[in-house]
Amino acid sequence: MERVGFIGLGTMGAAMAGHVAEAGYPLTVWNRTPGRAASLVAMGAKEAESPSALAAASDVMVVCVSDSPDVEQVLFGPAGAAEGVREGCLVVDCSTIAPATARSAAERLAGRGVGFVDAPVSGGSEGAQKATLTIFCGGDPAHVARARPVLATMGKTITHVGPVGAGQAVKAVNQVILAGTYLGVAEGIVLALKAGLDVGQVVEALGGGAAQSWVLANRGGRMIDNEYPLGFKVALHLKDLGIALDMAGDLGADLPVTALCAEIERELLVGGHAAEDMSAVARVIRGRSGLPD
Amino acid sequence: MERVGFIGLGTMGAAMAGHVAEAGYPLTVWNRTPGRAASLVAMGAKEAESPSALAAASDVMVVCVSDSPDVEQVLFGPAGAAEGVREGCLVVDCSTIAPATARSAAERLAGRGVGFVDAPVSGGSEGAQKATLTIFCGGDPAHVARARPVLATMGKTITHVGPVGAGQAVKAVNQVILAGTYLGVAEGIVLALKAGLDVGQVVEALGGGAAQSWVLANRGGRMIDNEYPLGFKVALHLKDLGIALDMAGDLGADLPVTALCAEIERELLVGGHAAEDMSAVARVIRGRSGLPD
Numbered sequence: 001m002e003r004v005g006f007i008g009l010g011t012m013g014a015a016m017a018g019h020v021a022e023a024g025y026p027l028t029v030w031n032r033t034p035g036r037a038a039s040l041v042a043m044g045a046k047e048a049e050s051p052s053a054l055a056a057a058s059d060v061m062v063v064c065v066s067d068s069p070d071v072e073q074v075l076f077g078p079a080g081a082a083e084g085v086r087e088g089c090l091v092v093d094c095s096t097i098a099p100a101t102a103r104s105a106a107e108r109l110a111g112r113g114v115g116f117v118d119a120p121v122s123g124g125s126e127g128a129q130k131a132t133l134t135i136f137c138g139g140d141p142a143h144v145a146r147a148r149p150v151l152a153t154m155g156k157t158i159t160h161v162g163p164v165g166a167g168q169a170v171k172a173v174n175q176v177i178l179a180g181t182y183l184g185v186a187e188g189i190v191l192a193l194k195a196g197l198d199v200g201q202v203v204e205a206l207g208g209g210a211a212q213s214w215v216l217a218n219r220g221g222r223m224i225d226n227e228y229p230l231g232f233k234v235a236l237h238l239k240d241l242g243i244a245l246d247m248a249g250d251l252g253a254d255l256p257v258t259a260l261c262a263e264i265e266r267e268l269l270v271g272g273h274a275a276e277d278m279s280a281v282a283r284v285i286r287g288r289s290g291l292p293d
Numbered sequence: 294m295e296r297v298g299f300i301g302l303g304t305m306g307a308a309m310a311g312h313v314a315e316a317g318y319p320l321t322v323w324n325r326t327p328g329r330a331a332s333l334v335a336m337g338a339k340e341a342e343s344p345s346a347l348a349a350a351s352d353v354m355v356v357c358v359s360d361s362p363d364v365e366q367v368l369f370g371p372a373g374a375a376e377g378v379r380e381g382c383l384v385v386d387c388s389t390i391a392p393a394t395a396r397s398a399a400e401r402l403a404g405r406g407v408g409f410v411d412a413p414v415s416g417g418s419e420g421a422q423k424a425t426l427t428i429f430c431g432g433d434p435a436h437v438a439r440a441r442p443v444l445a446t447m448g449k450t451i452t453h454v455g456p457v458g459a460g461q462a463v464k465a466v467n468q469v470i471l472a473g474t475y476l477g478v479a480e481g482i483v484l485a486l487k488a489g490l491d492v493g494q495v496v497e498a499l500g501g502g503a504a505q506s507w508v509l510a511n512r513g514g515r516m517i518d519n520e521y522p523l524g525f526k527v528a529l530h531l532k533d534l535g536i537a538l539d540m541a542g543d544l545g546a547d548l549p550v551t552a553l554c555a556e557i558e559r560e561l562l563v564g565g566h567a568a569e570d571m572s573a574v575a576r577v578i579r580g581r582s583g584l585p586d
Contacts, residue, residue, distance in 0.1 A: 099488075122502040134502035159498040162490060169488040170495050177481035177504040183550040184473015188466040191537065194544040195392075195462040197455060202463050205452040209415040209427035210525075211470040213506035232503075244484065251487040254581035256553055257476040264549075288547035 001025055004150055005058030007051055007074050007081065008095070009036035011230065012121070013064035015128035016094065016154040020062070021045050023153040030054045032065075032074075051075070055084035060150055061091050067239055068097040075105055087113035092147045094135070096120045096236075098243050099165035099172070102138065106164040115143040118164055119151060120171035124232040132156040136174075138167035172244040178278070179241060179261035181215045186282035189223045190289050199224050215279075223282035226293065231277030238265040294318055297443055298351030300344055300367050300374065301388070302329040304523065305414070306357035308421035309387065309447040313355070314338050316446040323347045325358075325367075344368070348377035353443055354384050360532055361390040368398055380406035385440045387428070389413045389529075391536050392458035392465070395431065399457040408436040411457055412444060413464035417525040425449040429467075431460035465537040471571070472534060472554035474508045479575035482516045483582050492517050508572075516575035519586065524570030531558040 001024065006017040009031040017040055021027045027045040029037050030053075037047040048054035051074045055061055061081055065071055071093060075081050081091065091109055093102065093116070106116035117139035127133040133155035137144045144160045151158050161170045188211070192199045203220040206212070222228050241262040248255045264284045273280050287293065294317065299310040302324040310333055314320045320338040322330050323346075330340040341347035344367045348354060354374055358364055364386060368374050374384065384402055386395065386409070399409035410432035420426040426448035430437045437453045444451050454463045481504070485492045496513040499505070515521050534555040541548045557577045566573050580586065 122499075122504070124503065127502075134498065136498060157498065157501040159494065161494060161498060166488075166490060169485070169490055170498060173481040173485045173488075173490070173495055174499050174502065174504045176484055177477045177499065177506075177509065180473045180475075180477015180480060180550065181504065181506060182473075182477075184470045184475075184477070187473060187546075187548045187551055188470035191469055191541060191544070191546050191548065192462070192466045194546045195459075195466075195540065197459060197462055197466070201452065201454060202466055205427065205429060205450065205454060205463060206415075206467050206470060208450040209420075209467065210417065210507050210511075211415070211467045211474065213470075213474055213508070214503050215506075216470065218503075247488065248484060248582075251484070252583050253480075253484050253487045254578065255480045255484065256557075256578075257473065257550055258480055260549055260553065285547065285549075289541075290545050 002059040003057060005054040005061040007054060007061065008064040009040070010064070011125050012128045015125070016064060018043065019131045019153040020150060025150065028054050028057045050079035051081040052079045052084035055081040055089070059089055060147065061089065062094055062150065063091065064094040066095065068101040071095050071097050071101065071105065076108065082109065082112065085112065085114050090115040090117065090143055090146055092117045092119050092150065094119050094121050096171050096240050096243070097168060098246065099168040102168050103165045115140065116164060117143045117147045118167040119147060120167050121155060122171065122174050125230050128154070136161050136167040136170040138162055138164045169247065172240065172247055175237060175240040176244050176255060176258045178215070178237070180257045181213050182219070182278060182281050183257065183261055185213065185216050185220060186223055186285045189220060189282060190285045190291065193291060194289060219279040222277060222279045226283065226286060228276035228280040228283065231279065233274065234265050234268045234276055234278050234280055235274040237278040238262060238269065241265065295352040296321070296350060298347040298354040300347060300354065301357040302333070303357070304418050305421045308418070309357060311336065312424045312446040313443060318443065321347050321350045343372035344374040345372045345377035348374040352382055353440065354382065355387055355443065356384065357387040359388065361394040364388050364390050364394065364398065369401065375402065375405065378405065378407050383408040383410065383436055383439055385410045385412050385443065387412050387414050389464050389533050389536070390461060391539065392461040395461050396458045408433065409457060410436045410440045411460040412440060413460050414448060415464065415467050418523050421447070429454050429460040429463040431455055431457050462540065465533065465540055468530060468533040469537050469548060469551045471508070473550045474506050475512070475571060475574050476550065476554055478506065478509050478513060479516055479578045482513060482575060483578045483584065486584060487582060512572040515570060515572045519576060519579060521569035521573040521576065524572065526567065527558050527561045527569055527571050527573055528567040530571040531555060531562065534558070
């Protein structure tokens with residue numbers, strides 16, 4: 001069995017690394033902020049002193065951090081994984097970052113004989129905990145094939161969608177679709193509340209028709225209650241929409257609903273709601289419509 | 294078995310009336326434009342000379358026309374159903390109209406001892422043909438109970454959502470949710486096309502996660518192909534968004550994505566695409582993003 005290293009033990013990463021350990025892989029972990037490794041160490045994982053030390057002890061390294069600069073830091077910063085990694089190893093980046101950053105990291109690692117797969121995930125903290133994540137892989141087929149058994153411990157659907165960067169592009173598409181879907185559901189629920197309807201019944205009735213979506217079925221209730229436990233943080237979705245809008249700018253795509261959703265999410269950040277679930281877009285629509293907070 | 298009258302034999306109505314006839318109800322039909330009744334007459338239905346004559350021959354009348362003025366015309370215009378209807382009959386309006394128009398029609402009919410149920414449908418022409426429509430009923434419980442067996446021949450899910458007008462309000466909520474969902478899917482597909490991804494594969498991969506929706510699964514392909522067979526006409530969805538935005542204005546709700554979708558659909562009307570399926574919102578996003586028509 002390959003020795004796995006796991007960098008980044010946030011809400012997503014800690015759950016994902018747990019599934020790798022449960023599957024029996026020899027596991028080494030590292031997290032920027034100390035004190036996140038205890039439960040994994042209790043499962044038999046080793047904690048490394050640095051990404052470099054983790055890389056030296058691993059055949060396949062999984063990275064799950066927040067943003068492009070974080071990935072660059074843990075791979076290429078001081079005591080970064082690139083310092084300790086050996087030829088023939090594979091880096092699997094489950095973070096959501098810009099496709100261009102993924103391509104650049106892959107090129108730098110390829111120069112050392114190290115493979116790279118971008119493998120951003122979708123499904124939020126529930127998906128991470130239940131190992132039901134959807135994972136979009138970009139990379140050489142041989143690298144993706146090597147990453148697959150490790151990813152299979154964390155996710156339900158693992159799709160190889162193209163060369164390095166393609167996984168990130170698909171993730172951006174996912175976040176764009178979510179932007180419109182969440183806003184549509186939020187506006188529908190606010191209209192139903194204002195009209196005095198039995199909104200829970202409405203959500204159930206509409207779930208049987210063309211308005212059916214995962215968002216309506218799984219996030220409608222939060223919007224009705226105006227309570228937004230995680231889930232997936234507003235701040236992270238806004239970060240991902242930034243990636244999508246940058247891509248759109250580079251490629252010449254016009255995404256008006258995506259831009260509108262980013263504007264609404266910035267309003268949430270300003271209001272101190274960055275750490276709520278992204279279904280909190282309904283909070284803004286509710287507020288603008290005079291519903292009590 | 295109650296004698297059923299069916300007013301309005303458009304794409305939706307003709308299919309729905311066919312299911313009523315198949316279920317064995319004695320059926321009388323009428324359509325403003327002649328020549329739409331032939332296939333129903335071949336199934337044993339009678340064709341009435343006017344809504345008034347149809348009303349005189351019916352216990353339960355189903356109306357399925359385009360808009361609020363059409364409903365007012367067939368019910369209360371010259372030779373309208375109100376002229377021929379007898380006390381104790383029931384009018385079931387499957388058109389999508391303003392909740393206020395439904396309440397007004399119900400009041401006028403109640404004065405003659407005639408019941409009224411608003412029962413707008415969702416599911417488009419496919420749903421009408423396959424008798425899998427989702428139907429939202431507003432009205433007195435006894436009236437809805439009486440309408441239910443007739444509606445059950447046309448639809449799969451029939452929900453009593455409140456008093457008269459509530460069915461229309463729920464339909465408006467449905468159209469608002471669709472607005473956001475269609476635009477999100479359209480923008481996602483355009484971004485995927487611009488990024489050079491295998492978009493069919495992307496749609497399949499994303500369908501397993503939080504971006505999952507009926508729209509993505511059933512309309513993504515049309516957006517990829519840039520061909521928009523019906524389905525549900527842009528012009529009708531735009532009419533329904535007008536109802537929703539009027540409601541929002543009356544109730545003090547702010548629906549920015551709904552307004553954006555209406556703007557995009559008006560652009561389709563101007564461009565001569567009113568009769569395409571509403572998935573044609575992707576045509577506008579594609580065009581603005583420089584993709585070939």
